[in-house]
Amino acid sequence: MALIGVDWGSSNLRAYRFGPDGEVVDRRESHCGAARLKRPEFAGVLAETLEDWIEADTLVILAGMVGARAGWHEAAYLPCPANPEDLAGAALRVEDAPVRCYIVPGLSARSANGVANVMRGEETQILGSHISDGTIVLPGTHSKWAQVGGGRITGFTTVMTGEMYALLRNQSLLGQLAEGDATDEGAFALGAQRALDDPAGALPLLFSARAEVLLGSLSPQSVASYLSGLLIGGEVAALRERARDGVMLICSAELAALYRVVLALAGVADVRVLDGADAVAQGLWRIGGLLK
Amino acid sequence: MALIGVDWGSSNLRAYRFGPDGEVVDRRESHCGAARLKRPEFAGVLAETLEDWIEADTLVILAGMVGARAGWHEAAYLPCPANPEDLAGAALRVEDAPVRCYIVPGLSARSANGVANVMRGEETQILGSHISDGTIVLPGTHSKWAQVGGGRITGFTTVMTGEMYALLRNQSLLGQLAEGDATDEGAFALGAQRALDDPAGALPLLFSARAEVLLGSLSPQSVASYLSGLLIGGEVAALRERARDGVMLICSAELAALYRVVLALAGVADVRVLDGADAVAQGLWRIGGLLK
Numbered sequence: 394m395a396l397i398g399v400d401w402g403s404s405n406l407r408a409y410r411f412g413p414d415g416e417v418v419d420r421r422e423s424h425c426g427a428a429r430l431k432r433p434e435f436a437g438v439l440a441e442t443l444e445d446w447i448e449a450d451t452l453v454i455l456a457g458m459v460g461a462r463a464g465w466h467e468a469a470y471l472p473c474p475a476n477p478e479d480l481a482g483a484a485l486r487v488e489d490a491p492v493r494c495y496i497v498p499g500l501s502a503r504s505a506n507g508v509a510n511v512m513r514g515e516e517t518q519i520l521g522s523h524i525s526d527g528t529i530v531l532p533g534t535h536s537k538w539a540q541v542g543g544g545r546i547t548g549f550t551t552v553m554t555g556e557m558y559a560l561l562r563n564q565s566l567l568g569q570l571a572e573g574d575a576t577d578e579g580a581f582a583l584g585a586q587r588a589l590d591d592p593a594g595a596l597p598l599l600f601s602a603r604a605e606v607l608l609g610s611l612s613p614q615s616v617a618s619y620l621s622g623l624l625i626g627g628e629v630a631a632l633r634e635r636a637r638d639g640v641m642l643i644c645s646a647e648l649a650a651l652y653r654v655v656l657a658l659a660g661v662a663d664v665r666v667l668d669g670a671d672a673v674a675q676g677l678w679r680i681g682g683l684l685k
Numbered sequence: 686m687a688l689i690g691v692d693w694g695s696s697n698l699r700a701y702r703f704g705p706d707g708e709v710v711d712r713r714e715s716h717c718g719a720a721r722l723k724r725p726e727f728a729g730v731l732a733e734t735l736e737d738w739i740e741a742d743t744l745v746i747l748a749g750m751v752g753a754r755a756g757w758h759e760a761a762y763l764p765c766p767a768n769p770e771d772l773a774g775a776a777l778r779v780e781d782a783p784v785r786c787y788i789v790p791g792l793s794a795r796s797a798n799g800v801a802n803v804m805r806g807e808e809t810q811i812l813g814s815h816i817s818d819g820t821i822v823l824p825g826t827h828s829k830w831a832q833v834g835g836g837r838i839t840g841f842t843t844v845m846t847g848e849m850y851a852l853l854r855n856q857s858l859l860g861q862l863a864e865g866d867a868t869d870e871g872a873f874a875l876g877a878q879r880a881l882d883d884p885a886g887a888l889p890l891l892f893s894a895r896a897e898v899l900l901g902s903l904s905p906q907s908v909a910s911y912l913s914g915l916l917i918g919g920e921v922a923a924l925r926e927r928a929r930d931g932v933m934l935i936c937s938a939e940l941a942a943l944y945r946v947v948l949a950l951a952g953v954a955d956v957r958v959l960d961g962a963d964a965v966a967q968g969l970w971r972i973g974g975l976l977k
Contacts, residue, residue, distance in 0.1 A: 462899075470899070470900065501896070501900055506879060506882055506883065507879075508879060508883075508890060508893045509893050509896040509897045509900050509902060510892065510893065510896050511895075511896045511899050511900065534858075535858075535892055550889050551889070551892035551893075551896070552888055552889050552892070553857075553859075553888075553891050553892050556857060556858060560852045560853075560856060560857060561852075564852060564856055565845075565848060565852060566826075566827075566848060567845075587798060587799075587800060590798055591798065591800075593886060593922075593923035593924065594885060594886045594888055594923065595888060596844055596845075596886060596887060596888060596919050596920070596923055597842050597843070597844045597920075597923045597924065598800060599845050600802065600827055600843035600844070600845050601800045601801050601802065601843075603803075604793070604801040604802050604803040604843070605801045607754075607762070607793075607801075607803050608762065608793055608801050608803065610801060627888050628888070628889075630885075631885035631886065631888055631889045632885065632889065
């Protein structure tokens with residue numbers, strides 16, 4: 394049986410064609426993200442993208458925002474703890490697809506204090522890491538810190554670091570004083586160290602990105618880096634207890650470099666990195682194997 | 686000598702005409718805020734607004750963004766600690782005004798950790814409180830928590846609570862699921878309590894304003910209140926050590942009501958409130974008395 398995995402997020406679609414042992418033998422990409430499509434358009438986009446990959450016995454596994462309420466079909470959030478079998482068992486069969494096709498559900502979690510969290514797409518990356526015990530960090534727009542134990546995803550927390558950075562850099566009063574992008578390593582490390590040092594975390598420090606410029610102690614060209622350092626520093630400061638025994642980062646090389654700096658400042662020695670695209674492909678293969 | 690005080694912020698101008706004992710005998714308001722004017726326009730706006738109030742011996746004291754770099758004339762930040770005499774002594778004489786006129790400088794501060802802060806306008810409100818020892822909280826777009834000791838403003842911290850609320854409510858992915866304004870007292874208290882209970886503060890909780898809606902445990906109509914509770918709760922959580930012996934709030938009655946709820950949840954018993962407009966008028970009178 395031929396297996397294809399598709400990471401179908403809000404803005405993009407990335408398809409992976411697997412060989413018999415899970416190796417990616419071909420990949421295709423499209424800008425037809427789930428947020429850009431109306432429900433009746435999904436089947437056609439999938440058929441066009443996969444095209445000649447589809448054979449009689451092909452199985453297609455979809456993960457990501459394609460399964461959100463505003464996506465193709467809603468694959469309801471599965472509560473943690475959940476293992477690969479739970480995720481495969483709850484996968485939603487898509488009846489109007491051009492081929493046998495399932496959508497991986499997202500996950501939900503509640504903290505001991507009752508605070509809700511959801512993820513959609515990251516659960517597949519976590520499975521793709523093949524980590525059965527430990528802390529997995531998926532930096533991004535909405536960074537996820539997931540705990541894995543005994544092969545199950547037991548819980549997770551979200552920090553809106555990437556979205557906060559974009560809002561503060563581009564739409565806030567802080568951002569008005571900023572020029573250019575985040576390229577000043579010294580300013581980044583200063584922001585991160587301050588957030589790690591402050592027992593109250595990053596919130597009471599954000600305004601300093603404006604005050605330092607007004608007082609002439611930070612250049613407008615360094616504001617973006619300083620702000621990025623404060624926010625990633627604040628994320629790591631809030632959750633560093635979970636990183637004590639090391640973490641696996643799943644993200645791009647660029648984000649991994651930034652998180653490595655901050656985790657080192659926080660005294661986290663054991664940091665491994667898995668590329669986000671490799672992780673999602675491996676996760677799709679793993680779930681596909683359970684649905685064959 | 687006749688004294689007039691003007692609170693000239695970014696969006697508005699509020700003028701107070703004082704009687705011989707500091708009582709406000711008349712007030713005028715204009716939408717000609719400092720952010721809307723070019724430098725040559727300030728003198729004319731002041732003359733038009735004060736008009737028949739101006740007598741031969743009138744002294745006018747201005748405070749707020751009128752003294753910012755992009756205002757009429759820059760009245761440089763004075764470093765803390767500073768007392769009323771320091772502020773009056775550093776007031777900037779405005780040579781191109783239609784009357785004898787000074788601008789009150791803003792204040793700057795650095796934490797023990799070297800983190801910068803600035804305020805402009807709030808220093809005048811703090812003087813207007815006539816508090817000589819204690820913690821003064823000025824909630825708003827950029828909330829200020831100031832320490833006063835021996836009649837001097839010794840330091841302060843800024844938390845961007847109001848601006849963060851506006852960004853998250855109106856421009857973020859959280860806000861997309863929100864309907865209406867913050868009117869749900871239960872959701873507000875839930876958010877505040879969660880932020881106060883979480884040792885990591887509000888940052889890792891913000892995303893729950895989205896997750897709770899997706900899981901059906903918070904209605905879209907309650908998101909704004911919940912978010913407001915998380916942010917004000919996070920502000921108080923970060924700085925509650927300073928509130929142990931009570932606080933003076935300087936703000937509108939609406940904001941005071943919200944902060945009273947959160948401070949009570951945080952176990953702060955002694956909370957006094959001073960109206961923000963009364964505070965600025967009293968502060969302008971006090972500085973004017975030192976410049977007569």
